[in-house]
Amino acid sequence: MLSPKIIRILAAAALTATAFFSPASHAQGAQQYVPINPPLPSDTPGKVEVLEFFAYTCPHCAAIEPLVEDWVKTAPPDVVLKQIPIAFNAGMKPLQQLYYTLLALDRPDLHAKVFTAIHGEHKRLFDKKAMGEWIATQGVDRAKFDSVFDSFSVQTQVQRATQLADAYRIEGTPSFAVGGKFMTSPVMAGNSYEGALKEVDRLIPMARN
Structure with a gap:
């Protein structure tokens, strides 16, 4: 079990690592996206994948989440959103x-x-014990949570998330990859959450080609 001091250190490191940053330094001029060259394959054949790379510790990911929830409701039928949790450090x-x-x-x-x-509530959900205690208050069986949390399936998905973050060279959150061909973010879209999602909409037709 992690000591409170270690948890505080890990939490601080996580918050520092998930600053509101993206590969904007690679963009040219007023361009609000960067091309991915070569393009990366999709895990969902026949669909335009929109990958949102996020971290629960990132305040900007928290702020954009309601907008993402609204956006996905009106996304084109050939578009699928996948949210990819990022780990910038072991904690x-x-x-x-x-x-x-x-x-x-x-x-x-x-x-x-x-x-x-x-x-919002400043709960320290940074380890399995704290998460399990919180999720039990949400009507989830604690024993089932503990079992699934350490399951092979979850570990495999975590590994895939890390592979995707490496493949897309994710440097900060939130970041959006569109169709394996383009990357954008709120920073690149003029420091705007709404602007980033509008840019995603603009990139989707380009990704179909």
Whole structure:
């Protein structure tokens, strides 16, 4: 079990690592995206994948989450959104596991609540014990949570998330990859959450080609 001091250190490191940053330095002029060259393959054949790279410790990811929820409701039928949790250091891996555990438990509704718990209620959900105690208050069986959290399936998805972050060279969150061909972010879109999603909309037709 991690000591309170270690948890504070890991939390501080996670918050520092998830600053509002993206590969904007690679953009030219007023261009609000960067091309991915060579393009990366999709895990969903026949669909335009929009990957949102996020971290639960990132306040900007928390702020943009309601906008992402609204955006996906009106996305074109050939577009699929996949949210990819990022770990910039070893202390953030449990947060990746938490996301995929929520999906495995069929409780995606708790995704946004994790942001609220961390950023709005200042709960220290940085290890399995704290997460399990919190999720039990959300009507999830604690024993089932513990089992799924450490399952092979969740570990495999965490590994895939890390592979994607490496492949896309993710330097900060939130960042959006469109169709394996383009990358954008709020920073690149004029420091605007709304602007980033508008840029995603603009890139989708380009990604189809």
